[in-house]
Amino acid sequence: MGVMSETVSVCCTACGRRHRYTAPSYPCACGEPVSPRLDPRRAATAVTHRTWDEEWIGLRCAACGARSRWPRPELGCPCGTVLCVPVDPEATGRSGRTPGSRVPAHRAVPIRTARDAVTAAVLYLRGLGHRDVRRSDQRPVAGIGLAAPGLVVQVDPTVGPASARDVECLWLTAMAESATPVYFSLAGYAEQARARADLLGVPLFLLDPAGVPRPVNAPAVALDATAG
Structure with missing residues (x-):
């Protein structure tokens, strides 16, 4: 056991x-x-x-x-x-190579604006092999929506932590499109948001100031492991 x-x-x-x-x-x-x-x-x-x-x-x-x-x-x-x-x-x-380190450091961009946050998320997704990343046709409750084949992505550059409702709305949108939801946040996640994401299997990433997405739950770590 x-x-x-x-x-x-x-x-x-x-x-x-x-x-x-x-x-x-x-x-x-x-x-x-x-x-x-x-x-x-x-x-x-x-x-x-x-x-x-x-x-x-x-x-x-x-x-x-x-x-x-x-x-x-x-x-x-x-x-x-x-x-x-x-x-x-x-x-x-310990390991010198950690999850997330597969994305080359030179591809990260320091985050100063909401646009930088979107760019950091796009670069990371491309590092996972998702080349066709674009703005989503649907506007999320908070932040900026992105889409790629098989993915529905939300980038939240606001100063407050993402809520459980934010996670649920992203998950519902992804389920309607038979896609995988992915959430990127600058301010992190409320405790209930993390719990709900774990229950629904939504990968959560924290964008650090250097523009490197950090997996903060098990679904995100699993997604990160798919990087080539």
Whole structure:
């Protein structure tokens, strides 16, 4: 059987508020769930800057032994601080090449405007092999709509996190067109939006200021793995 998700107490380094954090589970290729082993003895640390190689941890499936790369555990405190939840170092591994690194760095564009966000998403999709990316005929509830054969894409350059309704509307549009929905956001996603995306299988990507899309859920990691 796969590793069961565990829950630990996490203290915010900024405001001192305590939270109960449950480790996420990710699907191994064999079908078993895989979860990071949290380290309750170590304190959480605030994320003050992001380094691409530090965003991922290696997890080994207890059922088949396969090792895959998944996003490191993080918790957002209501005070605005993002906390990195410590993981047992003996249960993880690192790799110099991480999901998303298949897209050459020179193809990313720094994001200063909404147009830059769209360009970053288009370049990334082309890196996945989707050459015919265009503006969608349908306008999404928030952000800018793109389309490619088999894909319905939403690029959200707004300053607020995407909501569960935003994710649901994109999913419904994609289902009507028998396509795969993909969401890119500059400001991230509300907790309910992530939960709904995981339930519906919607890949979620966070656009960092350098213009590199970062997968933030398992469907996005799986899509990223299709890059050539």
